Amino acid sequence: MTDLPKSTTRKLGLVIDLDTCVGCHACVISCKGWNTENDGAPLSDQDPYGADPSGTFLNRVHSYEVQPDTGPAQLVHFPKSCLHCENAPCVTVCPTGASYKRVEDGIVLVNEKDCIGCGLCAWACPYGARELDAAAGVMKKCTLCVDRIYNENLPEEDRTPACVRTCPSNARHFGDFSDPESHVSQLVRDRGGMDLMPEQGTLPVNKYLPPRPKDDWADSSVLAPFLTPVADEPRGFLGWLDKALDKI
Amino acid sequence: MNPAPSIIAFTTFSGLGFGLLFWLGMDPTPPRGWVAFVFFFIGFALALGGLAASAQHLGRPERALKAFSQWRSSWLSREACCAVAALVTMGLYAAGLVFADVKIPPLGWLGAALSLGTVFTTSMIYTQLKTVPRWHNRLTPLLFLSLSLAGGALLSGRVTLSLALILIVGALQVVWWRIGDKALQASGTTLGTATGLGDGGRVRAFEPPHTGTNYLLREMVYVVARRHARKLRGIALILMMVLPILLLLAPFHHITALLALLSHVTGVLTARWLFFAEAEHVVGLYYGKR
Amino acid sequence: MARTQPQIDTSPKVSDQVRKTTCYMCACRCGIDVHLKAGKVAYIEGNRDHPINKGVLCAKGSAGILQHNAPSRLRAPLRRTGPRGSGEFEEISWDEALKTAVSWLKPIRETAPEKLAFFTGRDQSQSFTSFWAQQFGTPNYAAHGGFCSVNMATAGIYTMGGAFWEFGAADWDHTKLFMLFGVAEDHDSNPIKMGLGRLKERGAKVIGVNPIRTGYNAIADEWVGITPGTDGLFILALVHELLKAGQIDLDYLSRYTNAPVLLNSDAKSPDFGLFLRDEDGTPLVIDRNTGKPAAFDQPGIRPDLAGRHRHAGVTHRPVMHLIAERYLDPSYSPDAVETRCGIPAARIRRIAAELAQTAFGEPVILDRPWTDFRGEHHAQMIGRPVSFHAMRGVSAHSNGFQTARALHVLQILLGSVETPGGFRFKPPYPKPATAHPKPHCKTTANAPLDGPHLGFVQGPEDLALKEDGTPARIDKAFTWENPMSSHGLMHMVISNAHAGDPYRIDTLFLYMANMAWNSSMNTRGVMEMLTDTQEDGTYKIPHILYSDAYSSEMVAYADLILPDTTYLERHDCISLLDRPISEPDAAADAIRWPVVEPDRDVRGFQSVLCDLGHRLALPGFTNADGTATYADYADYIINHMRKPGIGPLVGFRMGDTGLKNGRGEPNAAQIDSYIANGGFFTMHVPEEASYFKPWNTAYQDWAVSMGFYDKPEPYLFQLYVEPLRKFQLAALGHGDRQPPDHLRGRIQLTFDPLPIWYPPLSDGHEDPVEFPVHALTQRPMAMYHSWGSQNAWLRQIHGHNPLYLPTKLMVRHRLKDGDWVRVTSSHGEITVPCAHMAALNENTVWTWNAIGKRKGAWALDKDAPEATKGFLLNHLIHELLPPKGDGLRWANSDPITGQAAWFDLRVKIEKSVAPDESQPVTSPQASPVPAAPKSLRWKVGL
Ligand SMILES: Nc1nc2c(c(=O)[nH]1)N[C@H]1C(S)=C(S)[C@@H](COP(=O)(O)OP(=O)(O)OC[C@H]3O[C@@H](n4cnc5c(=O)[nH]c(N)nc54)[C@H](O)[C@@H]3O)O[C@H]1N2
Ligand SMILES: Nc1nc2c(c(=O)[nH]1)N[C@H]1C(S)=C(S)[C@@H](COP(=O)(O)OP(=O)(O)OC[C@H]3O[C@@H](n4cnc5c(=O)[nH]c(N)nc54)[C@H](O)[C@@H]3O)O[C@H]1N2
Ligand code: SF4
Ligand code: SF4
Ligand code: SF4
Ligand code: SF4
Ligand code: SF4
């Protein structure tokens, strides 16, 4: 099912707030836990207690240093999972139709039963959002927790991706981008939500909120009155104290 | 990209095999009988061997048949279909020549076209990838096709033709390398665009998400030292082009022809290793590697 | 062709059952929903109803499933068969293990109970373990607080009756400016992240003061990359600016703090610097209404900050006078401190102005009437929306107590403690130092100790000294070396026991503390002390008894191991008698309970202690008829009573007419009720009691009803801490209990009753020119100390730890990422891989804490990166400072509290050729557990 739908009814995805993410990796592990135990092959680990441990993860948190022209270097924690692109190259390259984009909500999924593990979709994804599981031999990727968000066995409030539910600092938001009034659409509008690698033409659904300006030592003149001395010496200060107390 | 031996072998040998099949299909006076058998056998062995090698690369090879279904959109699927079509067509054509001593030219031409088509679809698997700017280049199919034709010509003993084609291959290869060296930069993708942080200043990867390795790093982030690469390029050119030309220009002898072929194939394998090893996938940017 | 999509099941069954308990992957104690499939743990997520985490969970918490199933889990009691440190053991039965333990402990108790030293790590049952130790009769009990953050805890409690740490939190909903000092992760781990998230949502400003800009500091709007050890100077410069501009909350200061309390100001008086008190001992202030002295808590008075008072020929001045005199001095001005702190004076001024602007220009006013302890009615709650939080970056320095005090004084001057938008306590805090017990140390053979071990001294008379003036405790807590060591000094136990100073002990009993590795300073030295023998070949520390759940480095050094269960297999109690899980708006406690049964021959340690207590016939654990008082820990949790009506848990107790909360009789179904309630219990603070708690009658009454205190105990914040002055006076020669002469100077200097700054003590011992670089550690958010590495998921994130160097040092030493450096301190040397970090103080290097592992530990491969590339900075840190030529070895601790000064470390850096692995290499230990699997496909359900 390798064609992309011309359009999808809804556009579900995540907003990731780079101004708020503290880089705690909570989303990484809850994703691993949920997706290991639930739909599809478990996310396996090789040499887990050995010299060269590695495993499959659907969400990973990088960190970057940004050196502005003036001021100190900044550090940005940067979680990354599948962006559920509208123009998903990972889907069109798939020879088996295992990769597909759902027409109802735009979620990009792998049908593990059809996947031959050729790896081409991972090559086609610019974001490193797909990982071939070494034990199962099939491609794994973020499912946007499709087995949670509609799951009637979960309480309504829990029908949200595992990573969003767990994020302690509320840096991850889930919603429908096709609805301009949704929380995620609003966040994107208000905070200048951006695409990663727009030049790749993938039209990612997930958006990133840029860090707010930092270390911006604004004009302190408005603050100056707050530091006008009341007296030049301790004795004078005590005099001021006496007067000030009378006013209370 | 990870220069996986299976993929290097696959692309090189199947290219060679389909190249040979092409010439056999186009040959107005094709060999017949056991000579034909030997030629076609070599062609099929190379093409099939290459395909088998590529199946090795699959996580679930037992499901390989599923790969034929998405020919409408997937180059990989098209390649599979094309390869099978080419092999079947050429098989029929060959059977005619070997067993019945009949030559059905349209079948040969169709087989030849499909053989070239297979090489083309193979090349398109790489060419289509915007994520690997070095490959995402109009010359990539030309390079693959010319290599296949040259190798096939060499294999089928077309000395003059192969001389000309090898020269073209060499030239294309050099141009392709030069373009490729600037491709990542030309693509406009940088760590800045990858993270969206580029407007804030110079972006540098600090901590990777894991201290260990992972599938992406193994598969898509392979770093060859520049100096090393340059030396290998030289070796590849000499083996693939210079040496075969010298050998072919020398008085013809089966031994020199064989040596020319071996040298050429080794050169192509080297170049193919570089094709992968030097290719930078943009995901490497996220890991601070290019 | 029409598109056809695979049909997928979007509503799969999630689990068979959810059991709610409490996380133990760190000390934050979040609520967890443990999903079970076929009786096995399948998935762990946060409990949405829980007061601490409200559904979120950190990486460690989510990875609990692999902690619970770690191959490193101990399987049965172990008796050492090889030499100490080798890791060679045989598995024995519980009966044999307990008999052995009794054979060591019984004779001790019958002759000299102090020969048992019982120390626990980040124990979450301290009120229980201390009770056990008290019944045993040894004075030698404490938990890990002494090397962790006792500076923070004591400074907070002596100053304002509660500390940052887990005693309080910022008013996340109202704060407009939040300043964070020296925090990478904190015990209050998820709440801080949630709080920061809330601030970000509201666009409140966050300032991070930290030499390193990662994590919380990375998302701070402004980063102050301070030079380590100089926060006190920076904070007092802010105080200087605020005072100079009169930007302080005078009303608040006069009502709720000891700023108006009268001090003896006569330098010749033996009471110089002590409070003027009435006959009842209540401190006096001048009442502005009458101009006369009055007890501070008299109804209707208006305490004066400005006046003076002569009494019995001695001039008395309010504390405020001293504050003004001290901090208005130009030596505290931004210009005077900028170089040392590495922060330009103009920036210090700007931050001071921002604090003032936010506190006084944008007050938060809640229409919530309340009544104060003087009976005055207030129509509104007015608050200063600036809040602060600090942790070990401030406290793990030898000037940390005074620095933490400085920060509290700053908060209080701004009127931002217990007011809307400021910092708020979590019940049962606030609770002043005077409401806490004092330390007890009187031992009697065959009898309990005379009272609780730990507490808050009020002066020299409360020190834990023997008649002859020598230390009563093995760790020398509450002695002149560190009089206010309220949490004991766990980091000194092994070295003192090894040296037999102040005396020899027989049995070292440790519980969940990896003292042979990351928990100790001078790791190699500690390993040697634990294995050192006397002339007759016996070990200098004769017996080591240890409870761990996993194959840690410490296990290898014990003689007998009592294997604990994992946190999902036992009962635990997170009690209000201890460190509860309260939040500012609610008192809360919680339990753990066996959501699954152990599949090994292991027992919950607390239950084992109940058993041991009975076998030793300890009062409190043995009934008059000789039977055991408690069948197990669950039985203790339900039935133990500290005081009438007060037990470990406050919820679902028995009243006359049925269930009640707070005070009440035991209820046999209490634990079941907790389980039914999600594993915890909350009591909301009434609205009118939500702020101004120390002075708010509604709060005080509520606290009494909950059993936090027996009667309302309103008190004043102590800008001036009188007990400090008492020690200073002793050092000046006043009083009968006198410090040894070599300590007089230091006590006079450092025990200033108003916050001061002095350079970290090691700066006087280590040459700052030879060792110009500060070296720090930080907690990784996805790892808990040493335990995280046995977790297959977490160790992929932090499998080794480079030493991060700032740009200046990378360039100077021509280094690139992955090069190796030799790092030398006055104590030791390590050779480790390095990496570049630009967002770092230019004289600081750092690494993640406790990633390095000893080979053979934790069921990891011998070539695990933790052992080959990972490393501990601890090899460079000594529990004593280098000799100075005065014949003494001074402790590498805060002189007031004994807090271990981890972060005073200074080093020099050189480029090194790459060794095969990180240096020093420790010999491998044998593993007492089977080898770990080579691959994992963790899925319990199908
Ligand atoms: N994930 C996780 N959470 C934990 C733990 C864990 O191991 N892992 N451990 C728990 C324990 S036991 C504790 S004690 C707490 C400790 O929690 P934290 O107090 O956050 O302890 P550290 O990680 O040591 O971080 C100390 C911070 O202080 C900074 N610092 C050092 N010196 C100075 C200084 O002079 N001035 C300033 N302003 N900053 C300085 C360091 O850069 C570092 O960021 O965390 C608890 N929570
Ligand atoms: N360089 C440097 N060193 C430091 C610090 C620093 O900042 N820098 N910080 C210091 C501080 S604040 C602290 S608190 C210490 C922490 O150091 P430790 O208290 O030693 O912490 P852990 O490494 O977690 O080790 C605790 C032990 O408890 C065991 N354990 C885990 N779960 C259980 C259980 O359920 N039951 C039992 N019985 N045992 C269990 C673990 O296996 C481990 O052996 O490190 C200190 N060391
Ligand atoms: S992020 Fe990658 S895997 Fe996901 S839809 Fe886009 S291209 Fe495909
Ligand atoms: S790995 Fe699987 S999903 Fe990806 S392209 Fe190949 S068959 Fe399709
Ligand atoms: S949405 Fe689900 S699958 Fe995707 S990253 Fe989050 S937790 Fe993982
Ligand atoms: S859980 Fe939230 S804060 Fe933590 S790394 Fe993920 S996005 Fe960032
Ligand atoms: S902060 Fe994390 S590890 Fe600590 S108790 Fe909470 S969930 Fe568990």
Ligand SMILES: [Mo]
């Ligand atoms: Mo700690």
